[in-house]
Amino acid sequence: MAPIPDRVVVVGLARSGRAAAAALRAHGSDVVAYDADAAVDVVGIDAEIRLGDWDDALLDDSGLVVKSPGVPEESPPVAAARARGIPVASEIELGARLLANPIIGITGTNGKTTTTALLGAIFAAAGAPAEVAGNIGRPLTSLVGAVDEDAWIVCELSSFQLEDVDTLRPRIAVLLNLEPDHIDRHGSFEAYRAAKLRIFENQGPGDVAVVPRGFAPLPGRAARVEFCADDPLPAEPRIPGAHNRENAAAAVAAARAAGIGEGAIAAALRAFPGVEHRIEEVAVVDGVRYVNDSKATNVAAALRALASFPGARLHVVLGGLGKRESYAPLAAALGPEDRAYLIGDAAGDIAAALEAASVRFTHEGALEAAIAAARRAAAPGDVVLLSPACASFDQFTSFEQRGEEFRRLVQNLQ
Structure with a gap:
């Protein structure tokens, strides 16, 4: 096992960071727990807590920085650690060592x-x-x-x-x-x-x-x-x-x-029945299947969902926070009878690809409006599919929250 230093800085205090701090304290290390979000929940974290603006002095005498997966390489704590030659490890790397x-x-x-x-x-x-x-x-x-x-x-x-x-x-x-x-x-x-x-x-x-x-x-x-x-x-x-x-x-x-x-x-x-938010059938309402695929946060994942319903007419909710991908393959996978309902920041880019492929679509803006529009257009035997091909962070805190909202809206239809 690679040695764990006596003093470690943990960056990012959501689920992974909290667990990392607790494991380090149990190991006997002193921990500085930092998050740029001054409102993050720090209750129960046994560490020296620092929130808000970063101070390079927090790295003094530290032998390791452990960062949560959501912390990018260019963040000030990581950049400062690299400049000082202090090793940076993911929470997974820390777990593998312990x-x-x-x-x-x-x-x-x-x-x-x-x-x-x-x-x-x-x-x-x-x-x-x-x-x-x-x-x-x-x-x-x-x-x-x-x-x-x-x-x-x-x-x-x-x-x-x-x-x-x-x-x-x-x-x-x-x-x-x-x-x-x-x-x-x-x-x-x-x-x-x-x-x-x-x-x-x-x-x-x-x-x-x-x-x-x-x-x-x-x-x-x-x-x-x-x-x-x-x-x-x-x-x-x-x-x-x-x-x-x-x-x-x-x-x-x-x-x-x-x-x-x-x-x-x-x-x-x-x-094995599968996992939540991945081609998860939520309900059948008036003969229409409603399927939650909120976990499809990229084009390749959405293409897999589209291929899972051969022969059915699809009403697909697309959009969210884009990842600089081409949406042309998505448009090519939709047939002339299918229809798309666009939400979120990437709606314009998706619309351009759909229009070029002559796929029918409407701009709905938000998930609730998209579900309502799909319900009006769907007929028995059709599938209403939330498979956004985008991240959720423009309108939701996570793909889980987006999927749970889809479930709520569908349950209200019943």
Whole structure:
């Protein structure tokens, strides 16, 4: 385990930062907990608290900066730490240093949460001790001191979490897919790709790298296992869609590498219902299916959702905070009978792509107006789909809040 300094600065005090501060204090380090938001909740954080404007003096005598995934590289604390030569680590890296458990790390542009949750269900079906953590909502550092060292940790890893790892070495590392995303944060697809592939860089010959069939050579020295959507599986997954069969194939490959038996894998595939906010059927109202895919925060994810309803006329709610992507592939995937309802900051850019492809659309501005318009236009057998292809932060605090608002609005229709 890499040593933990006596004094550490934690930057960002939401869920990950709070967990990191608690793990460091339990380890015996002095902690300075900083957040630029002066109104952030700091109740219960055992640390020296600093909020608001950054002061470089907070780095004095500190040997490490731990940053939450939402903190960009150019933020003042990170830039100042780099200038002083102080190491910067993600909360995931800190967790990897403090935990001796074997880790299954799962990354990719789309499907991470579904695959992580499915793997957790497979371990549960096998009666094998395992914890699910990471980008799925439970900070990795929250497991420090709370989990048996023999338990597997199934950890969803975003590019934001992987961009500042150093010693992280998953026993099994899974890359689901790699498509343009978060270019607004990373600056280029090449930088985004490099962050994702860091999941493999410390793996050795005794480890396993699970990747799509035909994927390019990887960093690290792990044994390579490939998967594909048409792989034979011990059972067909309950969750619909070709993309989810691909997710299931990756989960099966990882589970086999961890020594899980075929019977438990089959049982979990048959029973696993999927995750919230990802092609989640909310209700059928007057013969119209309402589906919450708020987790589709990029074009590639929305394309997977559109392909999940062959033969149905779609009423798709699109828009939010864009990520500098082209919306032309989205427009090309919509048919002449489909209709789009645009919301949020990216509505103008999406409209231009839809207009060029002769796809019908209306500007609705807000989610409530979009749902009302879709209800008026939809007929029995149609699907009203929230699959925004954009982040949520222009109108909502998270994709979860956006999905929950969609659920509320649909329930009101009933």
